[in-house]
Amino acid sequence: MSTDETVATAAEFGSDESAALHIRQDIPHSARMYDYFLGGKDNFAVDREAAERVLTVFPTMRTAVHANRAFMHRATRTLARRGLRQWLDIGTGIPTSPNLHEVAQTVEPAARVVYADNDPVVLAHSRALMTSTPQGRTAYVHGDVHDPAAILATPQVAATLDLTQPVVLSMVALLHFVPDLADAHAIVKHLLDPLPSGSALVLSHATAELDPSGATKVQEIYNQAGTSLRLRHKAEFATFFEGLDLLSPGIVPAHRWHGDEADAPTDALPATVTDAQVSFYAAVAIKP
Incomplete structure (x- = not known):
């Protein structure tokens, strides 16, 4: 385009x-x-x-988003190595290779992924999300996270995912665009409740806790530009995982979440990167 x-x-x-x-x-x-x-x-x-x-x-925003994306890669590989084979990725964003399905299918070629986003630009580039291995499958849903029931009811979800088997619900760098905490909780609950035991929740979220001055100014710029952005502290972020079993290392800045592995070469950030420069919390949890 x-x-x-x-x-x-x-x-x-x-x-x-x-x-x-x-x-x-x-x-x-x-x-x-x-x-x-x-x-x-x-x-x-x-x-x-x-x-x-x-x-x-916030001069390190590029570092922050790269750290956030690297977290998504590590979380995906970790869960694929633990035997999970299905993903529902909401708030996909504009395709940037390697996309989630490419990472998952490197570990398990039969992995299946449904992407969902409400941005017409993502829709315009959704063909890049349809490059599945022959053994696996991918699909794209043009849907809004504020209507999770509609996403779950799409034929793409029905044709791609088996909701009787564990599914990874991935919402990376998304929930800070849902300003009301109760609304954000309701969205996560609506999407996670139908998923069986053994499913996983993957979240990352921008915060002002690690760099209060810089991050707060970022929030102001987004809000002034017409995009509602709500930064949250670690304690608020933790509430999304209540009732779930957090994987080690728990809730940490995104670049510190390594799951079962070290960084792949494409994920590595300079060792000098600080928590304040990233200012994203991240965590992965399993549904009991």
Whole structure:
């Protein structure tokens, strides 16, 4: 997709969505800003301008998002090595290889993944999420995390995942965009409750606890740009895991979560990276 395009529709990209989905370039979008921080090209001038404002108050944001993505890779490999074979990844973001299914299928070629996101830009690039191994399967749902029932009811979920068997519910760098804590809890509960024992919850979440000044300014920039962002302390983040069994090392800054393994070469960050520079908490837990 060219960044010169102002509007794209689902039909243009071969989607089965019946309604036209407009891609706006007059306001910044969190997924496109995240893509910019990762070094991607699927963003507009307005996204780059907002992202550069973030970098002026939080200069290590690129380090933070790379640490967050590396956590997703490690958590995926750890759970695949523990025998999990199914993922529901919500808040997928613009595809950046290796995507979750590529990581999971490196360990287990038969792994199955359903991606879900409500951003038309992600929909436009969803073909990149459909590159499954022959043994496995991937699918994409254009759905909103605020309507978890609709996501679970999609034919893509029914055709790809067996909800009688353990599923990894992955919501990486997503819940801080749900400002009300009760609403965020309700979303997690609605998605996790139908999943059987042995399923897993993978979360990461931005926080102001590790760099109060810089992170709070980032929150202000997102909110002023029209994207509601709610940073949370560790104690609030921990409430999402109540009733679940946290895997070691528990709730830690994202770059410190290593699960069953050390960093892969593509995940490694400089040893000098600090908790404040990352300012994301991360954790993985198993449903009893």
